[in-house]
Amino acid sequence: MSTVVRIDDVTKQYGSGSSALLALDHVSLEVDKGEFVCLLGASGCGKSTLLSLVAGLDKITTGTLDIGGRHVALMFQEAALFPWLSVAGNVELPLKLQGVGRAERRKRAEELLEIVRLSGFGHKRPHELSGGMRQRVALARALAQNADVLLMDEPFGALDAMTRDILHDELERIWREQELTVLFVTHNVREAVRLGDRVILLSSRPGRVIEDFKIDHPRPRRIDSPEVSGQAAEITDRLRAEVARHAN
Amino acid sequence: MPTELPTGGDTLTGSRPEERATAADRVSGLDALELGPKKEKGKVGKRVWASTWPKLLAIAIVVTAWQLVYLSEWRPAYVFPAPAEVFAELGELITEPRFWDGVQLTMTRAITGFALAVAIGTLIGALVSQFKPLRAAIGSLITGLQTMPSIMWFPLAILLFQLGEEAILFVVVIGAAPSVANGLISGIDYVPRTWLRVGQVMGMSGIAKYRHLILPASLPSFVSGLKQGWAFSWRSLMAGELLVIVPGTVSIGVRMQTARDLNDAVAVLAYIIVVLVIGILVDQLFNAADGALRRRWGLTGN
Numbered sequence: 001m002s003t004v005v006r007i008d009d010v011t012k013q014y015g016s017g018s019s020a021l022l023a024l025d026h027v028s029l030e031v032d033k034g035e036f037v038c039l040l041g042a043s044g045c046g047k048s049t050l051l052s053l054v055a056g057l058d059k060i061t062t063g064t065l066d067i068g069g070r071h072v073a074l075m076f077q078e079a080a081l082f083p084w085l086s087v088a089g090n091v092e093l094p095l096k097l098q099g100v101g102r103a104e105r106r107k108r109a110e111e112l113l114e115i116v117r118l119s120g121f122g123h124k125r126p127h128e129l130s131g132g133m134r135q136r137v138a139l140a141r142a143l144a145q146n147a148d149v150l151l152m153d154e155p156f157g158a159l160d161a162m163t164r165d166i167l168h169d170e171l172e173r174i175w176r177e178q179e180l181t182v183l184f185v186t187h188n189v190r191e192a193v194r195l196g197d198r199v200i201l202l203s204s205r206p207g208r209v210i211e212d213f214k215i216d217h218p219r220p221r222r223i224d225s226p227e228v229s230g231q232a233a234e235i236t237d238r239l240r241a242e243v244a245r246h247a248n
Numbered sequence: 249m250p251t252e253l254p255t256g257g258d259t260l261t262g263s264r265p266e267e268r269a270t271a272a273d274r275v276s277g278l279d280a281l282e283l284g285p286k287k288e289k290g291k292v293g294k295r296v297w298a299s300t301w302p303k304l305l306a307i308a309i310v311v312t313a314w315q316l317v318y319l320s321e322w323r324p325a326y327v328f329p330a331p332a333e334v335f336a337e338l339g340e341l342i343t344e345p346r347f348w349d350g351v352q353l354t355m356t357r358a359i360t361g362f363a364l365a366v367a368i369g370t371l372i373g374a375l376v377s378q379f380k381p382l383r384a385a386i387g388s389l390i391t392g393l394q395t396m397p398s399i400m401w402f403p404l405a406i407l408l409f410q411l412g413e414e415a416i417l418f419v420v421v422i423g424a425a426p427s428v429a430n431g432l433i434s435g436i437d438y439v440p441r442t443w444l445r446v447g448q449v450m451g452m453s454g455i456a457k458y459r460h461l462i463l464p465a466s467l468p469s470f471v472s473g474l475k476q477g478w479a480f481s482w483r484s485l486m487a488g489e490l491l492v493i494v495p496g497t498v499s500i501g502v503r504m505q506t507a508r509d510l511n512d513a514v515a516v517l518a519y520i521i522v523v524l525v526i527g528i529l530v531d532q533l534f535n536a537a538d539g540a541l542r543r544r545w546g547l548t549g550n
Contacts, residue, residue: 055445055449056448056449057445057448057449072449073449074445074446074449076442076445076446078442080440080442080443080445080446082443082461082464082465083544083545083546083547084464084465084467084544084545093450093460094450096460097450097451097452097456097460117272117275117276125544125545125546126546127545127546128283128546129283130279130282130283131282132278132279132282133279133282133283145449145450162278163278163282166271166274166275166278169271169274170271170275173271
């Protein structure tokens with residue numbers, strides 16, 4: 001399999017001198033094409049920082065980060081849809097920026113909305129949709145960017161458990177159908193095990209890779225299945241030990 | 249009493265819903281639940297009445313208080329006339345073509361001045377938000393200008409332009425432009441960070457970034473700036489029309505000043521009402537624009 005993201009010995013430091021904050025400390029990580037990798041950690045583990053670096057929104061301090069000139073798309077906890085555009089307009093915007101013609105844009109946006117099961121909602125305004133629906137529009141917009149890697153920063157963190165559960169199924173389906181490569185940040189252990197091919201556990205302050213868990217339970221998975229729960233418990237123990245290290 | 253059980257509606261009996269439900273059903277079911285039932289907007293008549301009665305009540309309160317003060321004979325009737333007298337005068341005024349000439353002149357000045365202020369304010373706002381050093385130097389000056397009472401500018405305006413239209417225009421523009429500039433600057437400043445990040449990941453830069461992100465995102469703040477700018481320009485204009493009497497013109501301000509010179513309290517009060525009504529009407533226009541924008545964006549309550 002080909003490597004899409006290669007993070008080699010990356011360190012990220014904010015500020016300098018005595019007030020310097022070390023966010024990431026010699027982190028190495030590779031993501032293969034078509035892989036679903038979850039970054040898991042407690043507060044201050046620099047998981048969002050790592051995502052920003054991969055997205056090119058921030059510069060690394062030392063080390064190398066190679067995405068081979070590939071395109072990335074980014075999703076956040078908020079859908080961050082633009083309120084002055086309709087749902088379809090939001091999905092069309094990346095296509096417009098790529099210079100895709102109007103008719104083609106419209107057709108493609110319709111297809112993408114169909115993929116996230118929102119056909120017929122294109123004319124709505126973002127605020128008319130529920131939180132879960134808005135995240136699906138954000139996913140459609142990310143897909144419109146034709147990115148090689150989809151970066152997701154706790155995208156379901158603000159949703160209720162039922163909606164999150166259903167969106168896990170949806171994301172798993174779309175990831176498989178569209179052959180996406182996903183780098184998914186979360187602090188929810190079960191969510192990580194539910195979704196990931198691998199779960200990378202990071203330490204906090206500074207962020208280091210503690211362990212790389214391979215998750216090979218058959219898909220489609222369920223968040224409440226014994227296998228997922230069992231492995232989640234094991235990872236949670238490691239995470240607890242890591243958090244306890246920061247006492248005193 | 250019904251003797252027969254209905255036969256329709258139970259075609260699903262025997263099949264377990266959870267087994268039959270597909271992922272698509274679950275998603276659309278959840279969407280339907282979360283969106284909830286559609287709200288009815290209510291009848292047009294009812295909505296019009298709901299927005300009208302507070303205004304009618306306000307008018308009633310003011311007129312009643314006015315009448316009571318008049319009846320108390322706090323001031324002689326030729327200085328402080330009864331509402332009925334003033335409204336009669338108003339009724340006569342609005343049938344005079346010369347009155348409408350005055351309104352037209354005043355409104356032309358207001359619109360010209362405001363348009364000029366919007367153009368200049370937008371240009372300054374765009375420049376200031378673009379360049380950091382300019383921002384530091386001029387940013388606080390703009391805020392300072394906003395708090396400056398516009399009447400302070402008139403002596404200078406009269407020295408610069410004599411008693412001409414330009415003197416009035418100068419003060420109207422200098423009164424309104426800072427608000428317009430400030431509205432744009434704060435709109436650009438407060439574009440949410442996540443939107444900027446989304447734009448950056450999408451590959452927006454330069455003009456595309458302004459066209460597709462910064463300008464639309466700063467629109468609500470810009471509209472507030474316009475509204476405030478209008479209020480300032482209207483006040484400046486009224487002060488200007490009282491102070492700078494351009495020979496041969498019959499603007500609202502000139503007519504007001506003439507009425508005062510003739511000790512015509514009825515006319516003075518009538519013109520106050522005219523200015524108030526124009527102010528309220530224009531404000532309603534801005535509110536309608538602002539409201540439409542907020543509804544589109546989903547910024548209204550509930």
